[in-house]
Amino acid sequence: MADMNNLFGVEVGHIVAGIAGGVVRALTRPGQTLAANVSTAVVGVLCAAYATPVVKTWLGLADADMATQNAIAFGLGLIGMSLAEGVISLGNAWARRPRLPAGAPAADVVNAAADAQESAK
Structure with a gap:
């Protein structure tokens, strides 16, 4: 029998909690359209569903209780919509000027290629 606490590899509790968080976020932004509120809630659910396992491990809470x-x-x-907007903003900034931190593996190669591309313009 399928695990009823897991839906497509995602904990159902994370989905429900993400829905609640996304709805609270949408309700605390007065003046938004219905479409904006729905999209805010959907992005919140997606962030909660897929990022919760990563965040709990990152916080050292891999064995945390369900609550x-x-x-x-x-x-x-x-905060899902804000997270998504932030990641998109970082991606756009990277696309405009791709750089890796100095000392990172392959950083010199990538940075040199970016410099060459900029000087060719």
């Missing part, structure tokens, strides 16, 4: 995991998922649902 703690769902609290993390709620928080990710609440």
Whole structure:
């Protein structure tokens, strides 16, 4: 029998907590259109569903109880749209000027290629 706490590899509790966080975020932004509120909630759910396992491991809470995991998922649902906007902004900045931190593996090669591309313009 399929695990009822898992839907497509995602914990159902994380989905529910993400929905709650996304809805709270949408409700606290008055004046938004219905489409904006729905998209805010959907992005919150997606962030909560897929980022909760990563965040709980990053925080050293890999063995956390379900209430703690769902609290993390709620928080990710609440800030999901802001997280998504931030990641997109970082990606856009990287696309305009691709750089790796000095000392990173292959950083010199990538940075030299970026410099060559800029000077060719």
